[in-house]
Amino acid sequence: MSKGITPQSQNYASWYTDVVKQAGLADYGPVKGTMVIRPYGFILWENIKEPLDRMIKETGHVNAYFPLLIPKSFFSKEAEHIKGFAKECAVVTHTRLKIDDEGEIIVDPESKLEEEVIIRPTSETVIWSMYKKWIQSYRDLPVLINQWVNIVRWEMRTRLFLRTSEFLWQEGHTAHATAEEAEEETLKILGLYKKLAEEFLAIPVLTGLKSESEKFAGAEQTYCIEAMMRDKRALQAGTSHNLGQNFSRAFNVTFQNRDNQEELVFATSWGVSTRLVGAVIMAHGDDKGLRLPPKIAPYQVVMVPISRDESGCLKVRKFISPVLDEMRAKGVRIYEDWSDNTPGFKFNEWEMKGVPLRLEVGPRDIEGGKAVLVRRDTGEKIILEKNVLTEQIPLLLEEIQKGLFDQALAFRQKNTHTVSSYSNFKDIIENKGGFIRCGWDGTQKTEMKIKEDTKATIRCILYKEDPSEMRCVYSGNSAKHVVIYGKAY
Amino acid sequence: MSKGITPQSQNYASWYTDVVKQAGLADYGPVKGTMVIRPYGFILWENIKEPLDRMIKETGHVNAYFPLLIPKSFFSKEAEHIKGFAKECAVVTHTRLKIDDEGEIIVDPESKLEEEVIIRPTSETVIWSMYKKWIQSYRDLPVLINQWVNIVRWEMRTRLFLRTSEFLWQEGHTAHATAEEAEEETLKILGLYKKLAEEFLAIPVLTGLKSESEKFAGAEQTYCIEAMMRDKRALQAGTSHNLGQNFSRAFNVTFQNRDNQEELVFATSWGVSTRLVGAVIMAHGDDKGLRLPPKIAPYQVVMVPISRDESGCLKVRKFISPVLDEMRAKGVRIYEDWSDNTPGFKFNEWEMKGVPLRLEVGPRDIEGGKAVLVRRDTGEKIILEKNVLTEQIPLLLEEIQKGLFDQALAFRQKNTHTVSSYSNFKDIIENKGGFIRCGWDGTQKTEMKIKEDTKATIRCILYKEDPSEMRCVYSGNSAKHVVIYGKAY
Known part of the structure; x- marks a missing residue:
């Protein structure tokens, strides 16, 4: 198990893979680029889903399920959309296997479909074909x-949770009578995503707009939440799109308005995915492994008995069980590690798995009525009287939740640089890393040139900030937007 | 909306389709045989999932996620398994679309996969390939x-919820050190399924074993729960398989036992699907539409104001809102229908949607302090004092839950016939319908002959019942098993 984790400073990518594998979060599946989410990783995902699903429902949305398979022809209906997804579509062409004369299993050529079908890379097209009805x-x-489903985008270069050929997500798809209402919805969801990231995942995020080149294929506007990982790279953690009338036009979805006129419907779509698990790993993890925010940690507390013989364990159990029962009744998620590994092994193991709080109980603690x-x-090590544990542990968990957020925020602030010269820009991107806050003239030419030079991209346009005092970091022309630049996952 | 529902007695299949469509449960998707589960149907599924997921976790299982896509070669590893699923596999052969010279969207021939991949028709193979690691x-x-996922089996003749090319289910896959433990697990899950069906869905089920010809492709034994629908047909509502060492052998999954010897692992798998929604519709529905068991109903109570003018509605609201708030706090799911349809329209609408309890409040009720x-x-119509509503409504919901179960049980009992002569058997199957309890000599020949003659199949072997006093209903030889025969969905 504990094979040692590559230090972050040595090789961040190897650190990431080591943690994902050794903490039992995920594995690659047999088909290239697919992912097996192992139980410990899946509880994490369930604990992310649960509060988001609740928020989605509290804001008046309902869940449904639309088919995995989409007729190929649907993709031709929205020109931008097909361009965005054509290169990564899994295509179903046949519907039967058979055993050939040599006993080999082959695809039955007679089962060829008249029209090929695509596994959903996103569901706008199939959903708008139903909204028409x-x-x-x-x-x-x-x-x-909203729906919680699996998605397939055939990726060449994959990394567990961050980019895989199949992933899990929720995708909301809303239809509105006015452009204003659609914009309001887009921003409302952006707010939910920010709340999810900051209050549950303890990850501070910037909210902003995507540039034309980074926005969703088929959207008018893409809003996003962007987070900084501990290697100072950016991770797009959620997007909310105002689709305008692009999909209602493509599928001819009109409604009769209050004045008895036919009008095209206004649309939004929005999603977050299992990528968020990757964000949690990289926003908080250290050289010992995961550090999980208590609100989403599979276990919030691990109890390790500092005793390996049977009578010692019995004493520990007698001493601590009533406390654990009481805490469980309060909703605290606790794991008791009674395995016959050494305490030291267990410490490493559970630190690697990121459990927020370790509770140690040994003979001396029992004697002193402490833990x-x-x-x-x-x-930090804290010694507490047994009789205050039930009260103090939930408070400590809140502190840890806040502590992780504060650390991540301080880290991002420290590594965000407001820059006005391009040489400074390049120096930071190449040598220090982090986010750059600067002016942009709004031209695609500038955007492309900077990307070519540095591989950094506009992570988001800070659309609420006033650019009038700024100049474009590249062209020196007056800035149209204040933007955040960074290298991204 | 209210287009009228075909009476069950006139055409049961049309009744079913009418209810599914008009209650807003589901629709067909654009690809043949796929299903869109609409919000009202999906809440029903969520309310079925929730208690089952809880029971699965309480019995020590954990959720995970395995990939949708499986290499074709995996299917050749278990001989029975491939036979069972080869004819209904969706096969992915390409990974890109492109636009051809005429501007048409085509599958890019250069994106052909070296080895085709299959969309999971069930996940034994991909899961056992991981268990090996x-x-x-x-x-x-x-x-x-366990995992909650979508499944694709390319079906030719489809019916919403009952048989579709894609459906949702949970599939549990367990690995054990001994045959006994695997058998115990198989039966434990069968018990959970029975509990789910009877206590939550209010559907009485028979539990039993499948015959060789009806068991899961790759299983040693398939246990099942079987329910009677209101057209007297059987619906298989869940299966739990003891897979023995078939899949561990196919994927060479061995473990070192306590005596340091290598042994093949023992396996089980088990699943229930969105088919259960179909079971709920057909086990309880009547000519007015759905009748939903309170425990899983999206709304347990619908409040219909018997007043259409504004001041009347205001009075109703003032009168009943505190009661509704109190009940909501107790966890009762309530819908208030303030739409401007007539009360009569609303009655029909919500009866069709199967809401267990309707609460009517009009001016006279307010005057009398009643509802x-x-x-x-x-x-049944019940008039209650306002101040007892909060207390009485939850009790009434319990009664309705029990009432639906009792009705379904009485219906099944009335339509289950113990039969010893084959002419009687045929007469019942052809003219009356229902379940037949009889002796079977255990031969496939008998089983096939009866199926040919009558289309009835062995729904389950009542393996706990003693066949020694019985003769086979067909051959007259001494019975090997007591079985339940019926026509099935």
């Missing part, structure tokens, strides 16, 4: 639907 | 994993 009048609007707590976020 | 020693056992309740299961 369901929407006739303004009374049918808004439609506020030792060790925080995963700071390494 | 994860299992080395008896210390790694048992592995108790009217109407039970969907019996049609």
